[in-house]
Amino acid sequence: MLTGAPRGTKDILPDQVGHWQRIEAVIRQICREYGYAEIRTPVFEHREVFHRGVGETTDIVQKETYDFHDRGNRELTLRPEGTAPVVRALLEHKLYAGPLPVKMYYVGPMFRFGRPQMGRQRQFHQFGIEVFGAAGAGADAEVISLAMDFYRRLGLLDLTLLVNSIGCPVCRPAHRQALCDFFGPRATELCEDCRNRLDRNPLRVLDCKQERCQELSRGAPATVDHLCPACAEHFAAVRELLEAAGVAYTVDPGLVRGLDYYTRTAFEIISRDIGAQASVGGGGRYDHLVETLGGPPVPGIGFGLGLERLVLVMENRGLLAVTAEPARDVFVAMAGDGTGPVAFGLVQALRARGIVVETDCLARSLKAQMKTADRFQAPVVVIIGEAELARGVVTVRLMQTGEQQEVPLAGALEYVGGILNERKKCAG
Ligand SMILES: [Zn+2]
Ligand SMILES: [Zn+2]
Missing domain, CATH: 3.30.930.10 (Bira Bifunctional Protein; Domain 2)
Incomplete structure (x- = not known):
């Protein structure tokens, strides 16, 4: 696999x-x-x-x-x-x-x-x-x-x-010569790569990762002196x-x-x-x-x-804290036949205003949806119920206080936007 x-x-x-x-x-x-x-x-x-x-x-x-x-x-x-x-x-x-x-x-x-x-x-x-x-x-x-x-x-x-x-x-030529003079007598002690480097480019011996070569390089003529x-x-x-x-x-x-x-x-x-x-x-x-x-x-x-x-x-060093999932502004919950498309329409309209919205895609019970809304720390939940929808209204709930308000579906976007603006003002 x-x-x-x-x-x-x-x-x-x-x-x-x-x-x-x-x-x-x-x-x-x-x-x-x-x-x-x-x-x-x-x-x-x-x-x-x-x-x-x-x-x-x-x-x-x-x-x-x-x-x-x-x-x-x-x-x-x-x-x-x-x-x-x-x-x-x-x-x-x-x-x-x-x-x-x-x-x-x-x-x-x-x-x-x-x-x-x-x-x-x-x-x-x-x-x-x-x-x-x-x-x-x-x-x-x-x-x-x-x-x-x-x-x-x-x-x-x-x-x-x-x-x-x-x-x-x-x-470089003067330094190269100094390196050859330095390593020449100990050439046989260098690794095979370095013995080749000694002819072609002795500077690279100084860069060798082999411990023995690093030891032999100690005290080698420095470029800064040449x-x-x-x-x-x-x-x-x-x-x-x-x-x-x-x-x-x-x-x-x-x-x-x-x-x-x-x-x-x-x-x-x-x-x-x-x-x-x-x-x-x-x-x-x-x-x-x-x-x-x-x-x-x-x-x-x-x-x-x-x-x-x-x-x-x-x-x-603890400089990278675990990043929390970003909180949502609004959760749109739905319950009953025919509420899905209305909910999705509202979700997208809210998102188009830059509001962070989550909704349910798993056909969960209303209770489970409210739990999800809690997990996302959404301060505002819009509940679209079948019976309310028949009357042309939706329910807007403020999660902090449990306060609920029925508002006309047509005005829901403005209403929710207004609540979030108020909250922003209070927070800022
Ligand atoms: Zn130069
Ligand atoms: Zn080496």
């Missing part, structure tokens, strides 16, 4: 969806305030977009993508991250040719065939922003500040922000702007992004809530990614935040 969702996927049930909607509302609000427009790209792309845009040699592309052929034998991939598709869209629609910078955000599901674990799903959700066409430190500071502001608005005040600069193609004057100046400017905005950070020389199109600023946000120190999000500058994907030289910077982990952290 197919009664389980596929491994690594998860239903978000009605009693949890309020958490997600709350987070999404904060995302839309903060992005509006910072001037970021939403972009929605397809969940799958030509495989090439990710092979070039995420990096042929990354674990994500080598081991974790959902690759498939469609019925037209096209090679497609479910998006494992959000940046490459956004760059693809930027190029396709020549957004870089309009006013700069282009500031966009996205929220949606991503797909990675990884081992499911706490807070990691095969279908997971990310919120990300991207800025194109702004090389200055102001863009870096804005992107980082938006991320921290986002967490602050959700009540997460004690996250750790790590920042680093990984330099540019000008300063920055060219332009990169050093840029990094200093980013830090100065963060300080000016009161955004606390720690420089972490071990924070790297090993792909060639990543440049200068890299950052990561750490929470201690889910087991060991865990990254809840991160990002950085990718001044050569647009070119790598076949476009003109357009600098870029952005971040991506996993929402599953965020929900976990917030739940652990």
